[in-house]
Amino acid sequence: MDLPYLRAHPQHLPTFLTHQRIRETPVGGGHVCTASRLTLDDGFSLFAKTWPSGKPPEHFFATEAAGLSWLREAGTVPIPEVFVALDEMLALEWVEPGSATAAAAERFGRDLAGMHRAGADGFGASWPGFIGPLQQDNTPSEGPWGAWFGERRLRPHLRTSADRGALSPDDVAAVDRIIERIDSYGGDERPARVHGDLWPGNVLWGADGRAWLVDPAAHGGHRETDLAQLALFGGAPHLQSILSAYEEVWPLSEGWRDRVALHQLHLLLVHTAAFGAAYGGAVRSAVDSLLGR
Known part of the structure; x- marks a missing residue:
């Protein structure tokens, strides 16, 4: 063959x-x-x-x-x-692995902004949703983003996490409060073309000097979600270079730094839902920062 x-x-x-x-x-x-x-x-x-x-x-x-x-x-x-x-x-x-260089990171930041800017017809997608081993509701929606994110991305994984005992009742109640007040965090935008599971392990630094994206949970979503996920689990190499180059192409909305924990909460809840209580502390830390504790 x-x-x-x-x-x-x-x-x-x-x-x-x-x-x-x-x-x-x-x-x-x-x-x-x-x-x-x-x-x-x-x-x-x-x-x-x-x-x-x-x-x-x-x-x-x-x-x-x-x-x-x-x-x-x-x-x-x-x-x-x-x-x-x-x-x-x-x-x-097959992508031949290489090294994560500052030059590759800067190009990745610019390219990622371009991919996001390609946009989507709405939030969600026309295909079924999965993230890791879990199903995810990709039913297309016109938004607004906050309500869609709370009900289609946060609440389902919160319920699964609660059902398997990965989060305490107090943790669950705190995330519910965030979902109820999600519009107060601002940052509403039109749908971007997002990877959807962009933790650093899904960026493959190639021998060609570029950063490749793999293992997506692709859909129309919020671009800040991809960028927030890049900072999880140790953070992507040269993260500040990625962000600076990104903003040269498409500046982020005011207050985006205050929303990082909100956008990270999605992937953290995926981890408590899929892998258990070992990630509960990370969920609680994100929740506390959002509630001002």
């Missing part, structure tokens, strides 16, 4: 793998999927993802493929090309 054959017959890739007709090398793939590097007969490499056991949720890989292709249409930040999107697996363009 070479690349032209794969383009013509993507559905045959699992069969070639089953019969060991393609060289497969395991690689790190995150918390959800099993990942490997596939080397075709012509030397072309792919990054492949499969569900670790049993069948993935319906539309899981199709959703990621749709998001990658939609972000790629903006023609700004480099996004891996999708070669195979089947129920049981996803295979993408």
Whole structure:
């Protein structure tokens, strides 16, 4: 199997793998999927993802493929090309890893602003929503942003976190207060074309000197959400360079720094919902900063 054959017959890739007709090398793939590097007969490499056991949720890989292709249409930040999107697996363009340099960070900031500015028809998306292993409501909405974010992004993961005991009743009540007063934080904007799960691990610094985006939960959302997520879990390398370059292209709205914790709360609640109470302290810290405690 070479690349032209794969383009013509993507559905045959699992069969070639089953019969060991393609060289497969395991690689790190995150918390959800099993990942490997596939080397075709012509030397072309792919990054492949499969569900670790049993069948993935319906539309899981199709959703990621749709998001990658939609972000790629903006023609700004480099996004891996999708070669195979089947129920049981996803295979993408392989990106050779490189170093996170200041120059790459500055270009990434400018490119990210361009991707956001490409916009969306509304909040949400025309495809089903997933973030990590969790479903997410992508039903298209005209907004406004605050009500949409509170009810479609914060509250569902808050309820799941509460149901599994990952947050205390007091924590849950505090997040509810934030949702109820979400309009008071300001920052309402038209929908941007966002990655949606932009923690630093989903920025791949390539050998080509550019920052690539992978593993999206792409949808029409608020651009400040992507930027706030970049500061989580240790923060992206050269984060200040990214932000400064971003603002050269598209300055952020007044008060954006005061809303960082609000935008981070989404991904933090995803973590308590998916992975448990270990992330409860981070949720509480964000909540306290928003409530002025």
